[in-house]
Amino acid sequence: MSAAELPDERTAIVTGAASERGIGRAVAHRLAREGWAVAVIDLDADAAERVASEIHDVHGIAARGYGLDVTDRAGSVGVVDRVTVDLPQLVGIVNNAGISSPTAFLEVSEDEWRRIIDVNLNGAFHLTQAAAKIMAANRVGRIVNVSSASAQRGGGVYGRAAYSASKAALLGLARTLARELGPHGITANSVSPGSIDTDIMGGRLGEDRKAVLLKELPVGRIGTVDDVAGVVAFLLGPDGGYLTGVTYDVNGGSHIA
Template sequence: MATPRQVTVVTGGGRGIGAAVAVRLARAGHRVGIGYERARESAERTADAVRAEGGEALTVRLDTSVEEQVDALFDQVTEAFGPLTGLVNNAGISGPLGRFLDVSAEEWDRIFDVNVRGSFLVTRRIAPGMAERGFGRIVHLSSVSAERGGGVFGGVAYSAAKAALLGFSRALARELGPSGVTVNSVAPGLIDTDITAGRLDPERKAAMVADIPMGRTGTVTDVADVIAFLARPESEYLTGVTYDINGGSHIH
């Protein structure tokens, strides 16, 4: 069976890691649907960067926890580019790095709504078509916090939500594998983005970098390159795995 033209949705694609992923996928020949919630101008700049790579991009406003917006994203990207072959569930929020005993139920629910329910809704909308056509690449953005138990950004709720995505990915990989759809995760460590800038005081950041064997923080390109690798048609024998992108800070 010939590999279909790659059409990939990147949620949270307007800034940070998501923007880098969109551009990197375009360089690999993907048509890219960029979901964004608030950063419209940034999303349009990302789309311009995709076009500068010779690619095609469409921006769509998206709160992943709202089912009607998920449907609208699917319809618009499909109409513009054709059947979807890839999905990068990047949209997510963290939360204050505080004690579990101080977390409100509302805060817990919001973090799970965006990180977990949102990924569920988008995947549920896109995956059936992939399975029917016999090809698909799904990548979830988890975090080193899910594996080491917090300690970077966000607190217990964030770590729990990102850990839920690992279980979701692995179980879904078993179910969709026979249909030609792979499902994998990446777990970034300390990554420099415009979103995380300023959230760590210099002394704490220096101490964290000192504990990274590679001696530096990660870049959005470090993460985007791994995701682009997992999204290749040639990566068909990789499924249910988690790629740690942390410079060796969490070796297990």
Template sequence: MNTNPRTAVITGAASPKGIGMAVAARYARDGWAVVILDLNGEASSKVAAEIGAMHDVPFFGHAVDVSDEASVDVAYRAVRAEVDAGNLPPVGALANIAGITSPVPFLETTRELWDKVMAVNATGTYLATKAFLPDMLENRWGRIVNMSSVSAQRGGGVFGKVPYSAAKAAILGFTKALARELEDSGVTVNAVAPGAVDTNIRVGSTAETEAAIARDIPLGRTATTDEVAAVITFLSSEDASYLTGSTLDINGGSHLH
């Protein structure tokens, strides 16, 4: 439970079957105010209002393209205005969830695809973090949780291929380096590396593909979005105060190292 009122900002949280929405709901259940940032501003506002009303917490939704610095800056300023107006408590957590995958064999990829996957996953994490980190540093308290993937650790093998695995691996390096740089700032930086999760990110996947993925997991099934959300909100809690630069695996045993 978040006993000291703070706001959690979640990127990529307006998709009905996505990890981001589950994360936002879990934050709200734990007493956090929630800010939902997604490409679709109308959906962001709607989902934020629904989650806020359900859990009786302050809320805000706004459009953002995490791969575009100007868009991220506009979203940050909108959130900061809500904080300054007293509509939201200070931002205490940032969950960088926004991402896209790329189930395309390497020699069939294009530079455009490579750049897009890198921009949304890796650059988006960089831009959102750079926007919201200064306020956390000023308040001497913050939790940044970045979304990587088991694909970064085992070299694909789930659904996303080379560009996706490379982008998610970049997030692991980003997480460790920033955690070390922030040192005794009161801000921790961690990552999660889910395996297959029951979401809609695997566009074009078939029932046969999903069954094959599940067979490759020792626990015999894909993760639920709530299981991933529980780990992310734990990393944002007071109980996780001694964790920074870490990566928590949520893969059902599909990658052991």
């Protein structure tokens, strides 16, 4: 097997993957459907285990659930070590875990700022560094960061300064990893979802708001978690091997409207 090829039996870590209507859960199911074993990571350990069991039952693929606060560096390293024992070769990681912040810049407290950065950015750093060491040793790996259109537009429907800054940092991190880890057979890319109907919206996407958003979307509909999952699966899969350092805007054309 050359550095560009993926092993037949391979595992992907997906963080923040237990929310019922979240992007992470959809990604985990899509990867399992395409033959990946999946490590479902979430702050809610019971929910992570339930989703892993569901994936196994639906797709007949190996899946394990792990409870983790991604801000815990030692815990993150420990979970990656467990994944390498419990599941096939670790090849992919999807940094999806994140929290939003609707607070305007002039009002955001230092505690809130640090909390958002710690979960959204530092959490990705902890897990990715641990996983990348294993990928580099095996000469093959795929990293995908889940950013946000807010990072490129300067805020959006659900996030303002802290959220947008953390998500923009994920774009820069992926590009840096693409450059540094490429010689080790590892690609690193990002997806930047726009208006996606997920739990993170917290009920804020009412009919009035939907009507406004639809005027900005050339495709004429709000995005779904499956729209994002398909792109993530492509970037992790065999056909994504020559893509690195890129950002896929999954936004229904909102940037050109």
